[in-house]
Amino acid sequence: MSESHYIVSLRDGAWQHANRGTTSAPFKSRDAAIQAAIDDARESGDPAAEVIVQDPETTAETVWRSGQDN
Template identity: 70%
Template sequence: MSESHFLVYLRNGSWQHSNRGTTSAPFSSRETAIEAAIEEARQSGDASAEVIVQDSETSTETVWRSGSDKA
Protein backbone atom coordinates (compact mmCIF):
# COMPACT_ATOMS: atom_id res chain seq x y z
CA MET A 1 0.00 0.00 0.00
CA SER A 2 1.27 3.46 -0.89
CA GLU A 3 2.03 5.94 1.85
CA SER A 4 -0.33 8.32 0.05
CA HIS A 5 -3.53 6.35 -0.07
CA PHE A 6 -7.10 7.57 -0.20
CA LEU A 7 -9.29 5.08 1.62
CA VAL A 8 -12.97 4.84 0.59
CA TYR A 9 -15.33 3.15 3.06
CA LEU A 10 -18.89 3.00 4.39
CA ARG A 11 -19.45 4.42 7.85
CA ASN A 12 -22.70 5.12 9.65
CA GLY A 13 -24.70 4.57 6.48
CA SER A 14 -22.77 6.95 4.21
CA TRP A 15 -19.72 6.58 2.02
CA GLN A 16 -16.65 8.66 2.76
CA HIS A 17 -12.96 8.81 1.99
CA SER A 18 -9.97 9.80 4.03
CA ASN A 19 -6.37 10.73 3.39
CA ARG A 20 -3.72 11.59 5.96
CA GLY A 21 -6.27 12.24 8.69
CA THR A 22 -8.67 14.32 6.60
CA THR A 23 -12.11 12.86 5.91
CA SER A 24 -14.45 13.90 3.12
CA ALA A 25 -18.09 12.90 3.55
CA PRO A 26 -20.90 12.14 3.07
CA PHE A 27 -21.31 10.64 -0.39
CA SER A 28 -24.58 9.03 -1.43
CA SER A 29 -22.94 6.12 -3.21
CA ARG A 30 -19.77 4.07 -3.35
CA GLU A 31 -19.13 5.25 -6.92
CA THR A 32 -19.46 8.93 -6.01
CA ALA A 33 -17.01 8.53 -3.13
CA ILE A 34 -14.54 6.71 -5.41
CA GLU A 35 -14.78 9.41 -8.09
CA ALA A 36 -14.16 12.14 -5.50
CA ALA A 37 -11.21 10.26 -4.01
CA ILE A 38 -9.66 9.73 -7.46
CA GLU A 39 -10.04 13.43 -8.26
CA GLU A 40 -8.36 14.43 -4.98
CA ALA A 41 -5.59 11.87 -5.54
CA ARG A 42 -4.96 13.27 -9.03
CA GLN A 43 -4.87 16.82 -7.68
CA SER A 44 -2.42 15.83 -4.93
CA GLY A 45 0.33 15.47 -7.54
CA ASP A 46 1.73 12.53 -5.58
CA ALA A 47 3.24 10.02 -8.01
CA SER A 48 2.52 7.16 -5.60
CA ALA A 49 -1.10 8.03 -4.75
CA GLU A 50 -3.63 5.18 -4.62
CA VAL A 51 -7.38 4.94 -4.07
CA ILE A 52 -8.37 1.90 -2.04
CA VAL A 53 -11.93 0.76 -1.33
CA GLN A 54 -12.65 -1.05 1.92
CA ASP A 55 -15.91 -2.98 1.57
CA SER A 56 -15.63 -4.75 4.90
CA GLU A 57 -13.16 -4.90 7.74
CA THR A 58 -11.02 -7.44 5.91
CA SER A 59 -11.65 -6.79 2.21
CA THR A 60 -9.80 -4.04 0.32
CA GLU A 61 -9.30 -3.34 -3.38
CA THR A 62 -7.04 -0.81 -5.06
CA VAL A 63 -9.22 0.87 -7.70
CA TRP A 64 -6.81 3.57 -8.94
CA ARG A 65 -3.07 4.30 -8.93
CA SER A 66 -1.32 7.47 -9.98
CA GLY A 67 -0.03 7.09 -13.52
CA SER A 68 -2.41 4.26 -14.40
CA ASP A 69 -5.34 4.23 -16.76
CA LYS A 70 -7.45 2.29 -14.27
CA ALA A 71 -10.29 4.39 -12.89
Protein backbone atom coordinates in the same frame (compact mmCIF):
# COMPACT_ATOMS: atom_id res chain seq x y z
CA MET B 1 1.92 1.78 0.22
CA SER B 2 2.21 5.44 -0.62
CA GLU B 3 1.65 8.12 1.97
CA SER B 4 -1.02 9.39 -0.42
CA HIS B 5 -3.43 6.53 -0.11
CA TYR B 6 -7.12 7.36 -0.11
CA ILE B 7 -9.32 4.88 1.73
CA VAL B 8 -12.97 4.69 0.64
CA SER B 9 -15.28 3.08 3.19
CA LEU B 10 -18.86 2.86 4.41
CA ARG B 11 -19.32 4.28 7.90
CA ASP B 12 -22.59 4.78 9.73
CA GLY B 13 -24.52 4.26 6.49
CA ALA B 14 -22.61 6.87 4.47
CA TRP B 15 -19.69 6.52 2.06
CA GLN B 16 -16.55 8.51 2.80
CA HIS B 17 -12.89 8.70 1.88
CA ALA B 18 -9.97 9.47 4.14
CA ASN B 19 -6.38 10.56 3.54
CA ARG B 20 -3.74 11.43 6.13
CA GLY B 21 -6.32 11.83 8.89
CA THR B 22 -8.70 13.99 6.86
CA THR B 23 -12.13 12.57 6.04
CA SER B 24 -14.38 13.72 3.22
CA ALA B 25 -18.03 12.70 3.61
CA PRO B 26 -20.82 11.96 3.11
CA PHE B 27 -21.22 10.70 -0.42
CA LYS B 28 -24.51 9.32 -1.74
CA SER B 29 -22.90 6.28 -3.30
CA ARG B 30 -19.78 4.15 -3.32
CA ASP B 31 -19.03 5.31 -6.86
CA ALA B 32 -19.30 8.99 -5.89
CA ALA B 33 -16.87 8.46 -3.01
CA ILE B 34 -14.44 6.59 -5.28
CA GLN B 35 -14.57 9.32 -7.94
CA ALA B 36 -13.98 12.05 -5.34
CA ALA B 37 -11.03 10.10 -3.93
CA ILE B 38 -9.56 9.65 -7.42
CA ASP B 39 -9.95 13.36 -8.12
CA ASP B 40 -8.20 14.24 -4.84
CA ALA B 41 -5.45 11.69 -5.50
CA ARG B 42 -4.82 13.13 -8.96
CA GLU B 43 -4.68 16.65 -7.52
CA SER B 44 -2.15 15.55 -4.89
CA GLY B 45 0.54 15.21 -7.53
CA ASP B 46 1.95 12.14 -5.73
CA PRO B 47 3.17 9.73 -8.41
CA ALA B 48 2.47 6.82 -6.05
CA ALA B 49 -1.06 7.83 -4.96
CA GLU B 50 -3.62 5.03 -4.61
CA VAL B 51 -7.37 4.76 -4.01
CA ILE B 52 -8.36 1.73 -1.95
CA VAL B 53 -11.91 0.59 -1.21
CA GLN B 54 -12.37 -1.02 2.19
CA ASP B 55 -15.60 -3.02 2.05
CA PRO B 56 -17.71 -3.88 5.08
CA GLU B 57 -16.28 -7.41 5.18
CA THR B 58 -12.82 -5.87 5.80
CA THR B 59 -11.33 -6.79 2.46
CA ALA B 60 -9.50 -4.07 0.57
CA GLU B 61 -9.21 -3.52 -3.16
CA THR B 62 -7.01 -0.99 -4.94
CA VAL B 63 -9.24 0.62 -7.58
CA TRP B 64 -6.88 3.32 -8.89
CA ARG B 65 -3.17 4.11 -8.93
CA SER B 66 -1.42 7.23 -10.10
CA GLY B 67 -0.31 6.88 -13.70
CA GLN B 68 -3.34 4.84 -14.76
CA ASP B 69 -5.49 6.19 -17.53
CA ASN B 70 -8.83 5.76 -15.73
